[in-house]
Amino acid sequence: MIVFVLGNHNPIWLINGFNNYLHIDLINMKNSLTLLDKISLVAIASLYIGVMGTVPGHELTHRKRDKLDMFFGNWLLSLSWDCAFAIEHVYGHHKNVGLPSDPATARRGENVYTFIIKASIKEHRDAWIIEFDHLQRRGQNPFGFHNRMIIGYLRSLFITLMAYVIGGFTGMCFYLLCAFIAKLLLEVINYSEHYGLVRENDKPVRPHHSWNSNNIISSILLYNVTRHSAHHEKSNLKFWELETYPRAPMMPYGYLSMIYLAIFFPYFYHKVMAKRIIYWDLNYASSGERKIAEIQNKNSGISLLTK
Numbered sequence: 001m002i003v004f005v006l007g008n009h010n011p012i013w014l015i016n017g018f019n020n021y022l023h024i025d026l027i028n029m030k031n032s033l034t035l036l037d038k039i040s041l042v043a044i045a046s047l048y049i050g051v052m053g054t055v056p057g058h059e060l061t062h063r064k065r066d067k068l069d070m071f072f073g074n075w076l077l078s079l080s081w082d083c084a085f086a087i088e089h090v091y092g093h094h095k096n097v098g099l100p101s102d103p104a105t106a107r108r109g110e111n112v113y114t115f116i117i118k119a120s121i122k123e124h125r126d127a128w129i130i131e132f133d134h135l136q137r138r139g140q141n142p143f144g145f146h147n148r149m150i151i152g153y154l155r156s157l158f159i160t161l162m163a164y165v166i167g168g169f170t171g172m173c174f175y176l177l178c179a180f181i182a183k184l185l186l187e188v189i190n191y192s193e194h195y196g197l198v199r200e201n202d203k204p205v206r207p208h209h210s211w212n213s214n215n216i217i218s219s220i221l222l223y224n225v226t227r228h229s230a231h232h233e234k235s236n237l238k239f240w241e242l243e244t245y246p247r248a249p250m251m252p253y254g255y256l257s258m259i260y261l262a263i264f265f266p267y268f269y270h271k272v273m274a275k276r277i278i279y280w281d282l283n284y285a286s287s288g289e290r291k292i293a294e295i296q297n298k299n300s301g302i303s304l305l306t307k
Contacts, residue, residue, distance in 0.1 A: 083152020
């Protein structure tokens with residue numbers, strides 16, 4: 001409906017369907033929108049794709065043995081044109097978290113907007129590499145319909161074409177804008193989940209390699225992704241099965257607060273997190289991790305970390 005009211009196309013079948021069965025006058029609704037209404041609709045739709053699409057899609061694509069969950073998970077991720085996430089996140093990020101090779105681990109002091117661009121590009125590149133290797137080991141054509149990246153792009157293309165049918169070119173552009181914003185929100189979540197944490201290359205992933213939060217609102221809206229140490233330790237668990245780790249590193253505020261702080265007030269985000277990072281270095285990091293941390297501290301540009 002949002003694609004229709006923001007678009008430049010008026011399909012009769014849709015207008016009559018809403019009128020006859022839901023008693024909703026779409027044309028009147030469309031003509032009564034103000035600029036503020038349109039901005040609000042874009043914001044709401046973007047959040048909806050992120051919170052109700054990407055976040056549950058993230059969890060469902062971890063259930064690799066359940067075909068139905070994987071089916072819905074991949075379609076949900078396709079709403080934001082992010083089929084790469086189902087591959088790189090599951091087979092790349094969970095193995096490489098805390099390492100320089102991981103696109104979803106932000107360095108100390110790293111600019112959030114630079115991170116978003118870099119991470120988005122590298123995630124898609126790494127997903128193609130992972131999928132090519134997977135298909136070659138199975139003796140399948142990497143450019144055929146066994147390729148999950150190709151299937152994922154086709155899913156997103158189908159959704160985009162449906163937006164065009166319903167809302168015309170303008171409606172399609174608004175949908176793509178919402179999908180783009182939803183993808184940005186995902187990358188800011190990634191940015192916050194492991195910000196400034198480091199790991200030695202030959203050491204296993206531990207609970208202290210993720211930031212956690214026991215904030216109720218963030219946990220409800222983000223399907224317990226806030227219990228991130230548990231998710232990394234047992235990624236096959238359903239979100240309601242994840243447990244809190246009292247001794248795991250904790251964010252100063254809820255995930256949602258930290259996400260908005262990172263987007264709109266990055267200076268204060270770095271300042272707030274610097275205190276937590278110092279505590280992490282002293283109480284969680286191994287001797288090898290402290291050496292890596294010292295290098296990042298010097299390059300961070302954050303005065304609290306360079307003292």
